[in-house]
Amino acid sequence: MSTCRIDHLAIVAPTLQAGSDALHAQLGVRPQPGGQHARMGTHNLLLRLGEALYLEVIAVDPGVPAPPRARWFELDRLAADAPPRLACWVARTDDIAAAVAATAAVPVGEVLPMSRGGFGWRITVPADGSLPLGGAAPTLIQWDTPAHPASTLEDLGCTLVALELQHPEPARVQALLDRLGLAEPAVTLTVREAPVPGLLAWVRTAAGLRSLG
Incomplete structure (x- = not known):
């Protein structure tokens, strides 16, 4: 199976305005308009964090x-x-079927086709909408259109430099990453034991290093 890469991070919010305000308070920038996900009844805003990496x-x-x-x-x-x-x-792969098979010990959901504007992709979504391992395990995605969303976004000077995955069973999370062949040369990816699942991201901004999570 091919190596998986970090594709994007997701901030959930009751409204896009609330999410934009929170991101501005933490990073000093505002995310750009994204679009609608008709199949899920959701919409998003986007912030570039690298050449093929973003935050929504x-x-x-x-x-x-x-x-x-x-x-x-x-x-x-x-x-x-x-x-x-x-x-x-969310972790990116070019063989989502093989990636799902590699995560059998941690069910990540069924593979669903999705679209937003001119972008099309396949993504894993549990039937109950839950987050695998409370969000410490990645959602899997395979892009079916040649352009990556990050390439269409304005560069506001933000770069993801580190991501910490927190979980009560860190060995379980690390084993999953190993099975996926998760590798991200530009981002330091670590797993840490914590009472509850969570994420901590470090982003380099024009004003210095800031944290999310």
Whole structure:
């Protein structure tokens, strides 16, 4: 199986405005408009973090009907007054079927086709919309269009330099990364034991190193 790479991070928020405000407070920049995910009833904002790496702020889209299934990233469980949070990360592969097979010990969900504007991709989504290992395990994605979203975004001087995966069973998370062949030369990826699953990202900005999570 080919090596997986970090593709993007996801901040879940009750509204895009709340997510944009939180990101501005933490990094000093505002994410750019993304688009709608018709199949999931969500929409997003995007921030470039590298040549093929970005961050999305994602929220329920109040202007469209609720989908007939659970939304991804546990958005259906997010309270209207919940603070935006770095909830999960997404790993890119060019063989999503093989990547899913490699994660058999940690079910990541079924592979669903998705689209937003001119982009098309396949992504793993659990039927109940949950986050694998509470977000410490990656969601898997395979892009089916040649351009990567990060290449279309303005460079606001933000670069992901480190990502820490936190979980009560760090060995389980590390074993999963090993099975996926997860490698990201430009980002320091570590796994740490913690009472509850979580993520901590370090982003280099024009104003210095800032943390998310």
